Amino acid sequence: MEQRKLVLYIASSLDGYIATNEHNLDWLFSIDGEGDNGYSKFYDTIDTILIGRITYDWIIEHENGRFPYQGKECYVFSKTKKEDNEHVTFIDKNIVQFLQDLKNKNGKNIWLVGGGELLSTFIKEKLVDEIIINIAPTLLGKGIPLFKNNDFQTSLTLKNINRFNQFVELSYEVVR
Template identity: 45%
Template sequence: MSLDGYIARENGDIDWLLENSPSNPEEYGFPDFYKSIDTVIMGKSTYDQLPELSDSFPYPDKKCYVFSKSTSGSNENVEFINEEISSFIKKVKLQSEGNIWLVGGGKLIESFIESDAIDEYIITIVPILIGKGIPLFNKNNVETLLKLKSHSRFGDCIMIHYEVKR
């Protein structure tokens, strides 16, 4: 996330993120984080952007779900979901042996917050102000109390890890 709270430019572009992140994933703890998850959840816009970022699907060894109102079924990489978040996440938590990563985007995160379906937030803040774009958090989200679990510095980036107080 940019320091001013955005996850992408207005057009969905994340060029600023790629240009300002450490070049080596081990520099910012990504390999350890990735090992801790076995399920990836994303919105359709995030899924549609993946081919622009990589020639191959980036999560081939994880169970992947894409929330979409217009696409259904599955392909070799993902299962498309169009159901109520609370019941879906209960099923996934029962099946999942590791953590669940909600990759994005902003609209899906908002829906998960409204459904009280997020247990932890791990957010990396990239030192750039992009001015406007797609915010990580909607201004109308419900109030949620958090407790700091950890924080780390990776180059000029800061990763903060909060758990939701219940």
Template identity: 40%
Template sequence: MRKVVLYIAASLDGYIASPDGSVDWLPPLLPGEDYGYADFLSTIDTTLQGRTTYEQVLTFGEWSYPELINYVFTSNPPTEAVHPSVRFVTTDAAEFVRELRQEEGGTIWLIGGGKLVAPLLAAGQVDELMLFVVPRLLGNGIPLWHEPKHSQPLKLLRTHTWPDGMTLLHYQLTNIE
């Protein structure tokens, strides 16, 4: 069974984006440092993202993940995708991911956002959480956690802190199914 990993950055007060959806508050990378992104990216072949996250990624310029299969969950898909690797999903996210996990392939990256994360967590469809805590308080914005419906035990796998204060919290989730 394929593994689903939520790999995401959030401010210390739990926001993944500014109120307008931008992520321009994220600090620049340290010289020569990618916080393990390249290593993580080498393990995945599929992304999952909500429509708002997809639209934010589009503002970064050229499509960021052309070599991956990219599923965008939306109730109102656009008439055409920005790249052939993008596929729009209008069915139940938890059921779709449950079936996707049974297919052959690499790790599945749950990019976000919070509205997609919540039902997948509740359905036990997330195996690991790699949360990069950014040493910044936004005070307002788009929250990572949208109305969690249950308590979820976590097992700490590792932590890492960089000189700029960025901290990785890597957990394994104990699924409820």
């Protein structure tokens, strides 16, 4: 059995920010893409979603309570345990061990939706297998960085490049 992959699939400004300091994404939706910029194709490759608590709260607030990932197994990582609901299971235990166990289960790939803390931990622990970034032709100047400052180095191999009108999608495999 081939192990499932943990894939970061995310959009970023050209200067490396995923949102403004106020968690605003208006800049992202004002750019002309092409169809859904490859989202549906990617979404079909995953059956499990990992979300940080701040990202989850943002999604719930901005989707007017409608959960966008219905039908997928969803886990929200939070330092404060919250009550599970019909869409998500909250995880407050050892996230590294949890993810290693999850990767060994049968299924499709696992999508790391967001959370800079989660991403940083998973990269440091060498648990991220692929990174797919849709680069928007915008310079934000400041905001929430895609990658936090860290004390480790990660090598990548470019797998693919796609263009969706004004967006460029870069797909990388993490070198082990």
